[in-house]
Amino acid sequence: MAGSLAERTLARPSFEAAFAAPAFLQAMFQFESALASAQAAEGLIPADAAKAIEASCRGFMIDIEAFVASGKRSASLAVPLVAFLKMDVGRHASHVHVGATSQDVLDTAMALCLKTCLDETDRALEAAVRALARKAREHRGTPMLGRTLMQPALPITAGLKIARWAVALADDRERLAEAAEAGLAVQLGGAVGALEGMGKCGPAVRHRMAMALGLADARAWHSHRNAWLDLLGRIAQVVATAGKIARDVSLLSQPEVGEMLEAAPKEGVGASSAMPHKRNPVGCAHALAAATRMPGLLAIVHAGAIAEHERALGGWQAELATVPQMADALGGAVDFLETIGSGLVIDAARMKANLQAHGEGRSTDLGPATDELLADLAPYLT
Amino acid sequence: MAGSLAERTLARPSFEAAFAAPAFLQAMFQFESALASAQAAEGLIPADAAKAIEASCRGFMIDIEAFVASGKRSASLAVPLVAFLKMDVGRHASHVHVGATSQDVLDTAMALCLKTCLDETDRALEAAVRALARKAREHRGTPMLGRTLMQPALPITAGLKIARWAVALADDRERLAEAAEAGLAVQLGGAVGALEGMGKCGPAVRHRMAMALGLADARAWHSHRNAWLDLLGRIAQVVATAGKIARDVSLLSQPEVGEMLEAAPKEGVGASSAMPHKRNPVGCAHALAAATRMPGLLAIVHAGAIAEHERALGGWQAELATVPQMADALGGAVDFLETIGSGLVIDAARMKANLQAHGEGRSTDLGPATDELLADLAPYLT
Amino acid sequence: MAGSLAERTLARPSFEAAFAAPAFLQAMFQFESALASAQAAEGLIPADAAKAIEASCRGFMIDIEAFVASGKRSASLAVPLVAFLKMDVGRHASHVHVGATSQDVLDTAMALCLKTCLDETDRALEAAVRALARKAREHRGTPMLGRTLMQPALPITAGLKIARWAVALADDRERLAEAAEAGLAVQLGGAVGALEGMGKCGPAVRHRMAMALGLADARAWHSHRNAWLDLLGRIAQVVATAGKIARDVSLLSQPEVGEMLEAAPKEGVGASSAMPHKRNPVGCAHALAAATRMPGLLAIVHAGAIAEHERALGGWQAELATVPQMADALGGAVDFLETIGSGLVIDAARMKANLQAHGEGRSTDLGPATDELLADLAPYLT
Amino acid sequence: MAGSLAERTLARPSFEAAFAAPAFLQAMFQFESALASAQAAEGLIPADAAKAIEASCRGFMIDIEAFVASGKRSASLAVPLVAFLKMDVGRHASHVHVGATSQDVLDTAMALCLKTCLDETDRALEAAVRALARKAREHRGTPMLGRTLMQPALPITAGLKIARWAVALADDRERLAEAAEAGLAVQLGGAVGALEGMGKCGPAVRHRMAMALGLADARAWHSHRNAWLDLLGRIAQVVATAGKIARDVSLLSQPEVGEMLEAAPKEGVGASSAMPHKRNPVGCAHALAAATRMPGLLAIVHAGAIAEHERALGGWQAELATVPQMADALGGAVDFLETIGSGLVIDAARMKANLQAHGEGRSTDLGPATDELLADLAPYLT
Secondary structure, eight states, X not given: OOXXXXXXXXXXXXXXXXHSHHHHHHHHHHHHHHXXXXXXXXXXXXXXXXXXXXXXXXXXXXXXXXXXXHHHHHTOTHHHHHHHHHHHHGXXXXXXXXXOOHHHHHHHHHHHHHHHHHHHHXXXXXXXXXXXXXXXXXXXXXXXXEEETTEEEEEEEHHHHHHHHHHHHHHHHHHHHHXXXXXXXXXXXXXXXXXXXXXXXXXXXXXXXXXXXXXXXXSOOSSOOHHHHHHHHHHHHHHHHHHHHHHHHHHHXXXXXXXXXXSOOOTTTTOOSSOTTOOOOHHHHHHHHHHHHHHHHHHHHHHHTSOOTTBOSSHHHHHHXXXXXXXXXXXXXXXXXXXXXXXXXXXXXXXXXXXXXXXXXXXXOOOSHHXXXXXXXXXXXX | OOXXXXXXXXXXXXXXXXXXXXXXXXXXXXXXXXXXXXXHHTTSSOHHHHHHHHHHHHSOOOOHHHHHHHHHHHTOTHHHXXXXXXXXXXXXXXXXXXXXXXXXXXXXXXXXXXXHHHHHHHHHHHHXXXXXXXXXXXXXXXXXXXXETTEEEEEEEHHHHHHHHHHHHHHHHHHHHHXXXXXXXXXXXXXXXXXXXXXXXXXXXXXHHHHHHTOBOOSOOSSOOHHHHHHHHHHHHHHHHHHHHHHHHHHHTSTTTOSXXXXXXXXXXXXXXXXXXXXXXXXHHHHHHHHHHHHHHHHHHHHHTSOOTTBOSSHHHHHHHHHHHHHHHHHHHHHHHHHHHHHOEEOHHHHHHHHHXXXXXXXXXXXXXXXXXXXXXXXXXX | OOSSHHHHTTSOHHHHHHHSHHHHHHHHHHHHHHHHHHHHHTTSSOHHHHHHHHHHHHSOOOOHHHHHHHHHHTTOTHHHHHHHHHHHHGGGGGGTTTXXXXXXXXXXXXXXXXXXXXXXXHHHHHHHHHHHHHHHHHTTTOEEEEEETTEEEEEEEHHHHHHHHHHHHHHHHHHHHHHHHHHSBOXXXXXXXXXXTSTTOHHHHHHHHHHHHTOBOOSOOSSOOXXXXXXXXXXXXXXHHHHHHHHHHHHHTSTTTOSXXXXXXXXXXXXXXXXXXXXXXXXXXXXXXXXXXXXHHHHHHHHHXXXXXXXXXXXXXXXHHHHHHHHXXXXXXXXXXXXXXXXXXXXXXHHHHXXXXXXXXXXXXXOXXXXXXXXXXXXXXX | OOSSHHHHTTSOHHHHHHHSHHHHHHHHHHHHHHHHHHHHHTTSSOHHHHXXXXXXXXXXXXXXXXXXXXHHHHTOTHHHHHXXXXXXXXXXXXXXXXXXXXXXXXXXXHHHHHHHHHHHHHHHHHHHHHHHHHHHHHTTTOEEEEEETTEEEEEEEHHHHHHXXXXXXHHHHHHHHHHHXXXXXOXXXXXXXXXXXXXXXXXXXXXXXXXXXXXXXXXXXXXXXXXHHHHHHHHHHHHHHXXXXXXXXHHHTSTTTOSEESSOOOTTTTOOSSOTTOOOOHHHHXXXXXXXXXXXXXXXXXXXXXXXXXXXXXXXXXXXXXXXXXXXXXXXXXXXXXXXXXXXXEOHHHHHHHHHHHSOTTOOOOOSHHHHHHHHTGGGOO
């Protein structure tokens, strides 16, 4: 569950689920299971111990409230996790969590949960870019007012505006994929990040775990989190683009302007508790709320990165608490992009009317930029 | 529930509960109930309709997941709330939510939930100031190194350092109470904040509601939220003070320094998943995590305050999602203050040893500031 | 000078001047002069030494570039200041800066510079509230569309909207004055904030300095800065209100809406480098740029407040660098408020037309809120 | 000039100079000159007009104060720039600034100024990584306490800690170079970003300008600034790494710990105005101040990116004012990295002593991570 009721009305259900207690617990157990498997393969622990641990990790039954209370007392959810596993596997207890530390479990679990969201984001971005690219091509010759500093400027095409949105999203998508490849990494460093406690096998264990979990194999990032920050920054960029598009759509949806709607009106969507006749631009609300939240959330994870020594006191914990909210904000942005991808309504007649009323009617040069952008979008226009 | 597992390990259970779904729902129903009562008292709706609405508000049974899904579709939790109530009271439906709007319900509910946390904070602050003031008096003559820019400077007394903490908390407490008095206000403005739809009775209804709910009676603050921002800023100040104290305590708890501990070691508190011998300063971790989160959260609510017209698109929603996280951060700070209030350990011998090793041993002037501060703390030293 | 060329085009010249090098230097010398005077009055230093120091502080000639370079080497501007003074007063050198530390000089100088800006802000706020209150009264019966979530809702009066702006500014003004009274305080604590090095006279010296400098007399706030944070937070609130008003004005100035202009078009104001016909809402640009900057700046000073021991390493220095930018943002907001105070143009005919086209034409209940707010504004309507 | 005196003591002189008025003006004139040259080459304007414009751009004499005042009236520095040029070239006036808009000039100038800083940063990062990599290799077998949550954990090597710093900086350097290649782009889009007003030649003109100015050739980024945001985010990452290293160094420099110094004590560096015996870690102060400022500054540019239509009202202007401050913060970080690159002092004996006093003395497994990291640093160890 992503948080308060108010936060939940801004969240995307699948992203909420990705970070909800069951999913996060499962990810922590995946870490311990993969650790045991890898250590057995490297001969660090007996095969039957690994099997017992894997079985326990599959069938865990946890009292969430007790788990949280214990995690709070130790400032780490890994403490009750390891205690549970050790008790559950009985005589194999000494083979649980060997050479690992709390941060290994929690960072890896966080990466696994975020990965689910980013895979879905990638698909949603692709679909949105495709849909917008098609609309841009369709409206490559539809003139409308270009507006700067909130005042009419010169004419553009609707295609230019939409193609710019699409190209921005396509660029964001590429940058996000690149950062995810580096930033979604397994964490394994042990108590002080030295890979101590596994003899010389640490790197091999880490590599096996990365393969098993579908994450990158990276040097311990306990206290130097820039690949991760880079990924979070790129998530923020997607949200900024969605926010910018939502800003445009909401401005164009004002009935006095009337040039676009995020989607054709639908029963129950955007209803008002006070005015039955009203339809609110709910998708824009989600995207703009996300874009309002994200700069502050990004500031938090950057502030949290100034870690003390081999593990931070406060900064890292603040980051752990903030990443799920960044995922929620991303979810709001993705919801909005799906909404406009499938539903964006364009009123070419109103565009023309506004242009005549407020534009420099005489200008007919719409510039070559629309074509340039459409060329950039070719891969999405097949 | 306050959010992700990681966030929950930083949260204070009673503050989590204050914003959890059941409490927030209850607060929304309290709003509708108080509205109906006040409108009946003013003759705007029939007394039996009010009674039916009050009863429905007391005995509500809501499917949270369906409620959230509907709230998401309309970008407002008030829409399913009102729908539920109208259905539940049957023939009185037309008397539900008269003259009110979504933001009225949600802002009032948020104020009610936050009030619970602030009442508890006030008590915790008072206790912490009392405890620290006593320790400061006890150590008014205990010399220790004063340190600036992370280097030894001149001697101070342990009493000076602790008295400064206590005075800062006492000042924060006073400022917080003052801002709560103004900022914890009922919201009632109707669809556009004009109090339309209740004839001339709007102000009287609002006043009755404020009295009934224990909130301030204020002009509609839909789109001008500075009294509320002021309150959130003062919450951030409490967290900053707690963070500053935790920074000091964590520095003094380094074994190479060894002058303070947040509390005597306790079984199970601060345990490590990797090192059984280790005791982590969990209280400091909570306070410093809170202090790392708060500046970004405060930035969000300030950014969200640049509202469009009579109700914001995005900014207000972002604020609603952020306030519970600010309450969580406050909860972490309060937990820490309780920890040190009851447990702070001071090692005067180590203070003396460090002073001799690293201080200007010759200085014996400890300054009059300790006494000044203790005088300020007199009300807490009775 | 307030900073880069770009920053300067957003700044208010008088606020720039208030923090420019000459003014800041002067404020630092004012501190040293007041310190010497107060210490002579208390018999801590000889009267002729004080006279020599005061004279030197009046007639200082400083090479700014060398001063900055030295300040950078020591991470403190007070080091070259004190070196200059000691050399300048020759045989009285040992009576310069007695019992004071860098932070005493710098914090006091910062408070003095900010005071200049806040005094001017108070006058500007008063004028803006008066002007807006009059316009609100004038348009208490002018109907216009109320808009929520960027869509038409129910009718309001233009008076309601403008009165809300005015009341928000009046409240901000009051809160700002209150916080300035507490937060604009002399800083005097000495090396570790203990008032050591002046025998028992420290508090008396501090009190004399406060009187002489027109600042509050407060316990040393080297490491607990919440009264100061509170003041900075309230500055941020003024900027948020200005930003909110600018958001409204810029939306209403869209020619498709056409209900307000920040001011009647003037030669040279809002000119465009590309489009001679265009007039940009320059005042709104200033206020919205300020409102975009402020949340992040506020986050910085809150983050900087988590000080280490008796003086922070990094956090305090970050705050010193940030406060002038907050003053610049405030200046942008004040400029905007002056613009609309003298110039706001209201087009009641367009309001009526938009209301008929997009509103629920049938509603005639404009609510009692306009009158409530005008009553609140009575002190400004004399 | 970078700003207030306080800000200047945190700034790096060469970075200050890069954004100071003369440099920024020059960059704006470089834009106009390159525009005229490119347009002449494409046959859009006569060759002699281009020559006249180029000459005027080389020999400009501007009254900065009048320039700023005019820039403020129009909310754009390009307005007085173009006015100056048109007057200066007399009969060629109609060939000045053809097809360009304010944002083209300002964004390009900002990119040029930032480029200077980034080129220097790249060299400083390379040198710092080389120096730290050598120290890490030298201390690959020097045991010291690993510390987590501010408490002793298990032993590491000094080489591990320093190698991690070095690898983090090397990674930052690579990411920064990559982002600079994409983000340091010419801006040319014209009034509404459509490249209108140059017939079909717009893209060719833009390409020629990019080549001439040493910037990337990119589609107009007036209103979609993610490549630029990405670059600013990576600048923030460098600052975060420097801040993290400074946190470590400042903790290890506490005399009670005594394991490292940022540099051997030097006359005049780190002097105190109150305590002649004291040496402050000035480099750490610069880096930590930068790291405290950066999250808030990054939040501002992300918030500013939610642009309205084809050019933002407020957000873009806020960004323009913020980028020079980000460069200043980067400069502070670079200064620190140079300090420790040349000066870092390591006390292996104190490391050993602290390890024996507070560590698990029995552990001798220092883990394979040091070797892994040194292998990553091979390119810097030649």
